[in-house]
Amino acid sequence: xxxxxxxxxxxxxxxxxxxxxxxxxxxxxxxxxxxxxxxxxxxxxxxxxxxxxxxxxxxxxxxxxxxxxxxxxxxxxxxxxxxxxxxxxxxxxxxxxxxxxxxxxxxxxxxxxxxxxxxxxxxxxxxxxxxxxxxxxxxxxxxxxxxxxxxxxxxxxxxxxxxxxxxxxxxxxxxxxxxxxxxxxxxxxxxxxxxxxxxxxxxxxxxxxxxxxxxxxxxxxxxxxxxxxxxxxxxxxxxxxxxxxxxxxxxxxxxxxxxxxxxxxxxxxxxxxxxxxxxxxx
Amino acid sequence: xxxxxxxxxxxxxxxxxxxxxxxxxxxxxxxxxxxxxxxxxxxxxxxxxxxxxxxxxxxxxxxxxxxxxxxxxxxxxxxxxxxxxxxxxxxxxxxxxxxxxxxxxxxxxxxxxxxxxxxxxxxxxxxxxxxxxxxxxxxxxxxxxxxxxxxxxxxxxxxxxxxxxxxxxxxxxxxxxxxxxxxxxxxxxxxxxxxxxxxxxxxxxxxxxxxxxxxxxxxxxxxxxxxxxxxxxxxxxxxxxxxxxxxxxxxxxxxxxxxxxxxxx
Numbered sequence: 001x002x003x004x005x006x007x008x009x010x011x012x013x014x015x016x017x018x019x020x021x022x023x024x025x026x027x028x029x030x031x032x033x034x035x036x037x038x039x040x041x042x043x044x045x046x047x048x049x050x051x052x053x054x055x056x057x058x059x060x061x062x063x064x065x066x067x068x069x070x071x072x073x074x075x076x077x078x079x080x081x082x083x084x085x086x087x088x089x090x091x092x093x094x095x096x097x098x099x100x101x102x103x104x105x106x107x108x109x110x111x112x113x114x115x116x117x118x119x120x121x122x123x124x125x126x127x128x129x130x131x132x133x134x135x136x137x138x139x140x141x142x143x144x145x146x147x148x149x150x151x152x153x154x155x156x157x158x159x160x161x162x163x164x165x166x167x168x169x170x171x172x173x174x175x176x177x178x179x180x181x182x183x184x185x186x187x188x189x190x191x192x193x194x195x196x197x198x199x200x201x202x203x204x205x206x207x208x209x210x211x212x213x214x215x216x217x218x219x220x221x222x223x224x225x226x227x228x229x230x231x232x233x234x235x236x237x238x239x240x241x242x243x244x245x246x247x248x249x250x251x252x253x254x255x256x257x258x259x260x261x262x263x264x265x266x267x268x269x270x271x272x273x274x275x276x277x278x279x280x281x282x
Numbered sequence: 283x284x285x286x287x288x289x290x291x292x293x294x295x296x297x298x299x300x301x302x303x304x305x306x307x308x309x310x311x312x313x314x315x316x317x318x319x320x321x322x323x324x325x326x327x328x329x330x331x332x333x334x335x336x337x338x339x340x341x342x343x344x345x346x347x348x349x350x351x352x353x354x355x356x357x358x359x360x361x362x363x364x365x366x367x368x369x370x371x372x373x374x375x376x377x378x379x380x381x382x383x384x385x386x387x388x389x390x391x392x393x394x395x396x397x398x399x400x401x402x403x404x405x406x407x408x409x410x411x412x413x414x415x416x417x418x419x420x421x422x423x424x425x426x427x428x429x430x431x432x433x434x435x436x437x438x439x440x441x442x443x444x445x446x447x448x449x450x451x452x453x454x455x456x457x458x459x460x461x462x463x464x465x466x467x468x469x470x471x472x473x474x475x476x477x478x479x480x481x482x483x484x485x486x487x488x489x490x491x492x493x494x495x496x497x498x499x500x501x502x503x504x505x506x507x508x509x510x511x512x513x514x515x516x517x518x519x520x521x522x523x524x525x526x527x528x529x530x531x532x533x534x535x536x537x538x539x540x541x542x543x544x545x546x547x
């Protein structure tokens with residue numbers, strides 16, 4: 001039942017027309033965000049449709065993680081509006097928010113596995129706390145999800161005993177254990193070697209193919225973004241530069257978009273005198 | 283003038299921060315109480331198994347060190363009482379002072395300080411590490427309320443277990459003191475126990491128990507408040523842990539004085 005497959009496997013991807021006809025599951029409307037006086041998100045608007053893999057791509061400090069934290073309801077959408085599965089996050093009461101969160105799964109950048117529990121207990125936690133199933137059923141479901149991410153046989157290990165790739169996979173298993181409608185993955189390939197990273201990309205694609213869930217992936221890995229994304233949102237210094245298919249992103253004339261996908265650092269004209277003055281603190 | 287303004291500014295900022303923190307602690311307490319009573323109706327009960335684990339961690343695991351400290355304090359009190367009362371030739375009344383000071387003051391206070399150092403720091407460090415590792419965020423996005431899952435069991439465990447430890451400390455201190463006093467005064471241990479039980483009123487024991495419960499609550503709230511407010515990685519964890527212990531001990535000592543004054547006037 002493991003969804004592992006040879007690296008050469010190709011995956012089904014919905015066409016733009018197919019996606020267009022599907023219901024919207026995430027809708028962000030004119031979202032701004034400030035950290036103190038510093039604005040980090042500028043008028044961000046985007047939509048994700050059912051069964052779509054949306055990649056949010058950008059360099060360090062572009063506001064990707066802040067946007068993700070808004071999407072999963074860890075930050076309030078003020079000013080702006082976020083609708084998740086048709087519900088306005090800003091208007092939900094605390095208990096309604098808890099209910100909504102049962103329908104989403106999140107895998108954090110560093111896994112966020114509970115260090116006091118082994119892998120199987122980590123995966124079982126949402127079932128134990130929210131689904132109220134008997135121990136045997138929980139055991140079976142956790143084993144099933146661990147098998148999906150190629151982690152069967154590692155359930156007894158503690159998070160400290162896992163490699164980086166295994167932590168990410170265990171964290172994905174925990175994110176999908178409640179069969180969510182939406183999964184958010186924060187930098188799934190960061191810190192992994194290219195082989196493990198590619199296997200993780202395959203896993204995400206296979207997961208969508210098997211379950212039809214919508215996936216939002218936040219990453220700065222260009223290769224991974226083009227491989228898995230149905231659409232890519234390019235974020236730069238808090239602004240959305242583009243939100244289109246991988247092919248359209250490749251052909252996008254915007255210099256910043258091209259700099260990002262070709263990993264070129266931005267050329268900034270610097271006046272030497274001005275630079276020295278700044279260094280001197282004037 | 284600018285320097286004076288800066289001092290006032292700093293005082294103002296600290297005061298506001300203090301209000302902010304204690305407001306947060308009050309909201310944690312209110313939310314914990316709410317989850318204890320209504321959690322079951324929302325199918326999110328405060329788990330007895332979690333509470334029991336915390337009770338074992340904060341209470342039972344602390345028994346060896348609590349016993350050692352209680353016995354030492356009992357002996358110390360006995361030595362000091364015999365010496366100071368001996369100045370007036372009143373050694374035979376040593377049991378009186380020992381019984382009252384142990385049950386009303388020393389057991390709750392010393393056990394409170396011990397648990398603040400042992401468990402208050404552990405709570406702050408654990409929550410701070412969980413916050414930094416995004417484990418608290420993970421709970422939130424899973425739809426598991428962190429106050430219900432983490433904070434409420436710890437508060438219940440401390441409120442229940444600290445009085446139990448204080449009661450145990452009462453027994454150990456009085457027995458240790460009794461053994462020393464009866465040996466020094468050439469009396470039987472049974473007569474010492476008899477005198478002690480005669481002098482102690484239920485009010486004295488209740489006074490210590492209720493105070494211990496309150497100290498347990500303080501330790502829990504201060505630990506959670508500091509742990510949840512961590513910033514700055516590993517260094518931040520160290521900082522909030524130290525802060526939690528210092529604040530908890532200060533809060534215990536000050537509240538002990540206030541309760542002592544109010545209960546005797």
